[in-house]
Amino acid sequence: MRRIEHPGPADSERMTAIAGSAVPLRFVLEPGLAVDAAIAAGLTRAGCIGGFVEFRGGRCEPFRYVMPAASSDPRYVAWYSETFEPVGPVNVERACAIIGVRDGKIFLHCHGIWETSEGKRMGHMLAPLCRVAETIEVSGIGFKDATFEAMPDMETNFTLFEPVRSVGSRPLNMNAQVLLARIRPNQDISIAIEGICLQHGIERAKVYGIGSLNGVHFSDGSQLESHATEVLIHDGRLEDEDGQARARLAIDVVDMNGVIASGVINRGDNPVCVTFELVIKALGG
Known part of the structure; x- marks a missing residue:
């Protein structure tokens, strides 16, 4: 998978997720x-x-x-x-x-x-x-009890959103139904979402979010090779696929030349460039 080297030290924790009411x-x-x-x-x-x-x-x-x-x-x-x-x-x-x-x-x-x-x-x-x-x-x-807070990020040298719980809020059950999450560079966005959901006991979910990917490879074979992009998830889901919870992400993306593309992306072939911020809502059933 494509990899991008940022100037600062990489944080050992590549995904952060917290539950919120x-x-x-x-x-x-x-x-x-x-x-x-x-x-x-x-x-x-x-x-x-x-x-x-x-x-x-x-x-x-x-x-x-x-x-x-x-x-x-x-x-x-x-x-x-x-x-x-x-x-x-x-x-x-x-x-x-x-x-x-x-x-x-x-x-x-x-x-x-x-x-x-x-x-x-x-x-x-x-x-x-x-x-x-x-x-x-x-x-x-x-x-009401959690948010994204802009913090300096040593790895990328940007100030980036990080999910945090408010001071004094009560801890929630690990199997909470809605999560705030952030994915760091060089993690495949689909696999990262699956990992977060597995950790929190979520088997089906709606996924919302924005971020950047290092190029984009779509399921129809088309590609954007720009190393920096701006991405919007316009239909994100975690669904059962042959007994496994799999992320299916349909996105809109623009590259450095202003080219806009839309479609479902390949699982395992779309690494984060700088950051990706998510809200994940568990679905019943």
């Missing part, structure tokens, strides 16, 4: 607010400190985003492109925001696909610089 989220983003402020307001009203939300449509203006790019700085294996500033309103086709805390404030990490005046584009939404142009309904899962 989850509540369903559904609220609207009010026009005139920045996307991050609008989501923070909805999360606060629900009494939550972390989680994720999904966009299935919505208009923003102005809108700002970046894409993955090569790094000229040896401290990083990849970086971000210049900031793209589409003219006029942008329609968000679908996106996922992982919600956590950075410097004591609610912070968003959001990947998605959007329609701009120049056509369909994909990347990393700069939520503080994007303004809600009309009421947008979002849904997701919130956590």
Whole structure:
């Protein structure tokens, strides 16, 4: 499997997952607010400190985003492109925001696909610089006792989300039904999800998340060879396959040239580049 060497020492723990007491989220983003402020307001009203939300449509203006790019700085294996500033309103086709805390404030990490005046584009939404142009309904899962916290990461030299439980929260049963997780570089994303679920006694699940992969190999034989990508899971599941719990991930991805691809990825052939953040919800039956 492809491997990428980051400049710092590799953490011996390649996957982190914690259980959280989850509540369903559904609220609207009010026009005139920045996307991050609008989501923070909805999360606060629900009494939550972390989680994720999904966009299935919505208009923003102005809108700002970046894409993955090569790094000229040896401290990083990849970086971000210049900031793209589409003219006029942008329609968000679908996106996922992982919600956590950075410097004591609610912070968003959001990947998605959007329609701009120049056509369909994909990347990393700069939520503080994007303004809600009309009421947008979002849904997701919130956590009252756990969140993702932005922390310096020695291996990659980035500041990255790490799942944490809130101070003073009661420990949950190992077989909790919803998990917050992070996968580190060079781990196959599907096998890592299976390992986390096995550890927590989950046999069937819905999987939500965003991150980066070192190239992408799809089940139909197509490939993206860019070593840095931005990825959104638009349909993630853990299902029984011949008596084994197997992850099936359909993703959207953009490479460093702006090429967008979508489809089901190969299990065992898609390693994480920098990080991957997940919310995993167990299903009954």
